[in-house]
Amino acid sequence: MAATTEALKAKDYRSGIRAVWCPGCGDYGVLNSVQNAFAAHQLPLNSTVCVSGIGCSSRLPYFLKTYGFHTAHGRSLPVAAGVKLARPDLEVVVFGGDGDLFSIGGGHFPHIARKNVDLTLIMMDNHIYGLTKGQSSPTSNPGSIGTITPYGSPDTSNVNPLAYALTYGATFVAQGFSGKPKQMDAIIQEALNHEGFSFVNVMSPCLTFNKVDTTDFFKGAFIDLPEDHDKGNLVAALDRAFNAPAGKVYSGIFFQTRKPTMVENLRALNKKQKADKNMDLNIAVDWFKP
Amino acid sequence: MSDLIIRIGGEGGEGIISAGDMITQAATRSGLNVLTFKTFPAEIRGGYAMYQVRFSKDHIMSEGSGSNIFCAFNQEALDKNKADLKPGTVLIYDYPDGDIAEEVKIDGVTCYPLPMSRIAKKDLEMYRAKNMVALGALSFMFDIALEELKDLLREKFGKKGEQVVATNLKAVDAGIAYMKEHNKKTDPFTMGNVGKMAKDVIIISGNEAAGLGAVLGGCRFFSAYPITPATEIANYMAQWLPKLDGTLVQAEDEIASLANVLGASYAGARAMTSTSGPGLSLMQELIGLASMAELPVVIVDVQRGGPSTGMPTKHEQSDLFMACHGGHGDAPRIVLSPENVADIINLTAEAFNLAEEYQMPVLVLSDGSLGFRTESITRPDPAKFKLVTRARYAGGEGFKRYEITPTGISPMSLPGDDVAGSYIATGLEHNESSNPNFTPENRVKHCDKRFAKLKTLVDKYHAPELQGDGPADVGIISFGSTMGVSREAVALARKEGLKVKALHPRLIWPMQVEHIKAFAATCKKILVPECNAQGQLAELLRGQTGINPVSYRLYDGLPFSPQQLLTKIKEVM
Numbered sequence: 001m002a003a004t005t006e007a008l009k010a011k012d013y014r015s016g017i018r019a020v021w022c023p024g025c026g027d028y029g030v031l032n033s034v035q036n037a038f039a040a041h042q043l044p045l046n047s048t049v050c051v052s053g054i055g056c057s058s059r060l061p062y063f064l065k066t067y068g069f070h071t072a073h074g075r076s077l078p079v080a081a082g083v084k085l086a087r088p089d090l091e092v093v094v095f096g097g098d099g100d101l102f103s104i105g106g107g108h109f110p111h112i113a114r115k116n117v118d119l120t121l122i123m124m125d126n127h128i129y130g131l132t133k134g135q136s137s138p139t140s141n142p143g144s145i146g147t148i149t150p151y152g153s154p155d156t157s158n159v160n161p162l163a164y165a166l167t168y169g170a171t172f173v174a175q176g177f178s179g180k181p182k183q184m185d186a187i188i189q190e191a192l193n194h195e196g197f198s199f200v201n202v203m204s205p206c207l208t209f210n211k212v213d214t215t216d217f218f219k220g221a222f223i224d225l226p227e228d229h230d231k232g233n234l235v236a237a238l239d240r241a242f243n244a245p246a247g248k249v250y251s252g253i254f255f256q257t258r259k260p261t262m263v264e265n266l267r268a269l270n271k272k273q274k275a276d277k278n279m280d281l282n283i284a285v286d287w288f289k290p
Numbered sequence: 291m292s293d294l295i296i297r298i299g300g301e302g303g304e305g306i307i308s309a310g311d312m313i314t315q316a317a318t319r320s321g322l323n324v325l326t327f328k329t330f331p332a333e334i335r336g337g338y339a340m341y342q343v344r345f346s347k348d349h350i351m352s353e354g355s356g357s358n359i360f361c362a363f364n365q366e367a368l369d370k371n372k373a374d375l376k377p378g379t380v381l382i383y384d385y386p387d388g389d390i391a392e393e394v395k396i397d398g399v400t401c402y403p404l405p406m407s408r409i410a411k412k413d414l415e416m417y418r419a420k421n422m423v424a425l426g427a428l429s430f431m432f433d434i435a436l437e438e439l440k441d442l443l444r445e446k447f448g449k450k451g452e453q454v455v456a457t458n459l460k461a462v463d464a465g466i467a468y469m470k471e472h473n474k475k476t477d478p479f480t481m482g483n484v485g486k487m488a489k490d491v492i493i494i495s496g497n498e499a500a501g502l503g504a505v506l507g508g509c510r511f512f513s514a515y516p517i518t519p520a521t522e523i524a525n526y527m528a529q530w531l532p533k534l535d536g537t538l539v540q541a542e543d544e545i546a547s548l549a550n551v552l553g554a555s556y557a558g559a560r561a562m563t564s565t566s567g568p569g570l571s572l573m574q575e576l577i578g579l580a581s582m583a584e585l586p587v588v589i590v591d592v593q594r595g596g597p598s599t600g601m602p603t604k605h606e607q608s609d610l611f612m613a614c615h616g617g618h619g620d621a622p623r624i625v626l627s628p629e630n631v632a633d634i635i636n637l638t639a640e641a642f643n644l645a646e647e648y649q650m651p652v653l654v655l656s657d658g659s660l661g662f663r664t665e666s667i668t669r670p671d672p673a674k675f676k677l678v679t680r681a682r683y684a685g686g687e688g689f690k691r692y693e694i695t696p697t698g699i700s701p702m703s704l705p706g707d708d709v710a711g712s713y714i715a716t717g718l719e720h721n722e723s724s725n726p727n728f729t730p731e732n733r734v735k736h737c738d739k740r741f742a743k744l745k746t747l748v749d750k751y752h753a754p755e756l757q758g759d760g761p762a763d764v765g766i767i768s769f770g771s772t773m774g775v776s777r778e779a780v781a782l783a784r785k786e787g788l789k790v791k792a793l794h795p796r797l798i799w800p801m802q803v804e805h806i807k808a809f810a811a812t813c814k815k816i817l818v819p820e821c822n823a824q825g826q827l828a829e830l831l832r833g834q835t836g837i838n839p840v841s842y843r844l845y846d847g848l849p850f851s852p853q854q855l856l857t858k859i860k861e862v863m
């Protein structure tokens with residue numbers, strides 16, 4: 001994968017821009033793991049594109065030296081898909097938060113997943129809107145207190161990102177925790193390696209606004225998936241996405257399967273049509289002869 | 291006779307549209323020019339459908355005024371068109387033993403009964419051949435391309451077998467035979483033979499033209515969501531892009547389709563989406579992003595009756611405000627306005643060049659009339675389409691993606707270029723290096739930079755086309771398909787000796803203010819006809835140029851007719 005003569009180190013992926021997150025924010029850990037994973041794969045700086053939406057975590061591309069696109073709120077996935085489908089030679093990584101990806105951008109996720117667009121999506125899930133200073137998000141617990149839900153959120157359920165991704169056909173689904181950096185490094189490396197749409201949900205606590213789902217809470221809650229977990233078994237993956245032991249959450253790779261990616265499918269379709277970049281355009285005009 | 295308009299109306303699903311397509315194609319083969327106009331019900335089956343063809347030995351500028359011949363497949367169609375059955379026109383109608391129960395007599399109108407239902411059902415035992423009975427009668431009675439029609443039937447139905455060809459030919463002959471036997475021709479309408487079709491003619495719809503223009507303009511990435519009346523553009527791209535090794539995406543919604551296009555453009559592709567009003571509404575936020583991040587994208591908007599779901603299958607020109615000003619913030623963009631089908635090909639191709647050169651969204655404002663119509667046009671020569679590409683980062687250190695330049699245009703890097711060319715495309719206000727920056731000084735500098743590109747364009751763009759010269763009592767300014775109607779109305783007025791002229795701008799936004807002012811200075815009054823209720827073009831003209839035009843608005847779902855406009859011209863004088 002590496003085209004450079006000298007090996008890139010993790011720090012070589014950092015841009016000169018200082019990260020702007022609050023002290024202790026889980027996103028710092030994610031940024032570190034991303035750099036480590038990029039270095040592990042020796043991703044070329046010039047042909048890697050980091051795409052994000054809007055929110056605290058969506059600032060991440062600025063802190064990397066690669067090419068990037070800081071899009072509009074909720075639109076990172078379809079923009080990233082455009083990049084990848086137009087230029088399959090590029091490595092495209094998407095970053096965002098739970099509000100960006102599952103609330104305002106929630107309509108795109110199922111389609112990117114079922115189309116198996118070859119992207120790596122790293123969601124920094126903090127169960128809250130941080131940039132707008134503390135509102136209940138789709139992954140917040142029902143009844144959670146936020147500035148627009150001061151008496152508790154009236155929502156009946158929250159989104160289970162893993163189950164959602166599994167149901168809509170994501171071919172790689174994993175969960176990590178910013179407080180377990182080694183495992184997170186490994187998961188992100190695997191996600192980058194995966195051919196097809198890979199979704200990594202990283203629990204990345206917001207120290208400033210989320211006083212319930214805190215770092216300490218997650219430190220006690222995260223347990224590894226059982227050693228005998230079969231990541232080729234979709235039903236087992238769904239079961240573990242829903243049913244962890246009481247008060248616990250699983251981390252690790254829940255599911256992985258190899259299916260044709262959208263780029264592969266498009267290439268096959270084009271091939272059937274005898275695709276030719278240099279096709280004589282007169283053919284397309286003369287098709288309209290009466 | 292040099293100009294003839296035939297209209298066919300009936301129940302959707304009765305083969306009205308396919309019959310219309312066939313006579314249109316046959317007439318083109320016989321050397322005639324054609325321009326069609328259709329209305330569909332919003333439902334797949336049932337509801338009123340209409341197909342109108344204007345035939346001419348000369349260039350056709352618009353749908354024309356009313357019709358000379360109306361062919362009614364049922365009572366509803368007859369009722370809907372009664373007002374247009376003026377003295378001097380002809381009616382052919384399904385009678386007897388069809389849906390129309392009584393013989394029709396209208397003062398001054400030549401009425402020919404033709405039991406098309408009965409002939410199809412009883413004599414031919416194939417009700418679906420009703421439209422062919424009518425076609426045979428029309429082609430024979432008005433001497434339009436009968437031989438070409440029969441050849442076409444053999445070609446079209448050949449694949450389905452001899453039996454199908456024979457039945458359809460029999461239906462055509464039955465229509466002819468009935469007319470010969472029962473209706474003595476008393477009307478003056480005879481098109482006659484032109485001889486041979488010109489060698490370099492194609493027949494193409496406005497929507498297909500947008501697709502062809504895109505392909506000729508170098509478009510190789512397309513993403514869209516289905517929407518009436520723009521879906522045929524996607525259909526065309528879907529057919530041809532794979533052959534060109536391009537990328538075709540059916541997106542989950544219009545937000546995603548423009549998002550796909552933005553991503554593709556960021557990565558270097560010449561990319562487009564097509565939609566109609568409701569889709570363009572959804573795209574507004576990302577049009578702003580394209581403007582802010584300075585990404586070349588092309589959007590074709592085939593306008594329809596709005597707001598909301600409105601009248602999806604009807605003609606309107608009510609997206610002009612949204613095209614020029616839609617979305618939040620100050621977001622420069624380019625809006626082009628094609629007059630006819632040939633224009634759509636040229637302007638859609640040009641839209642890619644402008645998008646690339648000025649690095650901003652370019653909208654092509656088509657409309658229901660343009661999108662659905664077919665025209666016979668001179669065959670475009672692919673070799674004549676020259677592609678302009680975006681200014682590119684040349685490599686090396688010191689690159690600033692949004693460098694301030696006199697033209698406002700700064701070179702762009704693409705992923706895969708040098709590491710030193712990397713930048714974060716962003717919707718945030720940014721500095722020259724594309725880092726977020728909200729200082730007052732930076733804000734003004736970069737907002738001005740983006741708008742400077744519009745000035746560069748206006749200074750460089752060719753003058754709008756002028757029709758007629760010298761001082762005039764009335765000068766017309768219009769956009770889109772209404773330009774064709776204006777052109778015909780002005781020609782009619784000038785034939786009558788009236789001092790009328792017109793300006794036909796292709797670049798509708800940014801406005802070519804100096805050219806418009808100069809034009810207005812030669813006219814006593816400016817008349818602005820447009821198909822929307824608010825007088826959107828008139829309003830923009832007032833704001834931009836200070837001239838105060840007479841606004842003429844039509845918003846009944848139909849295009850203007852030249853006669854309607856001529857009457858208004860005389861009224862304004």
